[in-house]
Amino acid sequence: MLAVGPEQIADWLRALPVDALPGIGPRQAQLLRDYGIHCVGLLAALPPATMQRLLGGRAGRLAADRARGIDPRPVAGVLRELEWLANGEVKLCRRAASRFVIS
Incomplete structure (x- = not known):
């Protein structure tokens, strides 16, 4: 279990x-990586308007919000995604991976 x-x-x-964020599919993740945006931290640093230009209006707004930890869905709605992340199926960016333990 992962506790943050x-x-x-x-x-x-x-x-x-970036592809660990809900709503970011393979095509969007590849587009972001093509622009050098490979981690959620880099995504969060971008202005929302830039995200909207890259991913489109609604998708860009959602990605910008979720990268900043803003997700209006009820917690029960994201438990499956968090379980997936907690199972260690997501590789953390090397610089920050040492800060967290997933068990």
Whole structure:
């Protein structure tokens, strides 16, 4: 089980690859990687307007919000995704991977 406290959310998200974000599919992930955006932290650093230009209006807004830890869905709606992440199936960016233990 993975436990991330509220004070660690931004750092934990920052370490994930872009395709770990809900709503980012293979094509969008590849497009972002083509622009050098491979981790959620890099995605979160972009202005939302840039994300909208890259991914389209709604998808860009959702990606910008989720990269910053903003997700209006009820917690029960994301438990499956968090379980997937906690099972270690996601590779963290090397720089930040050492900060978290997934067991």
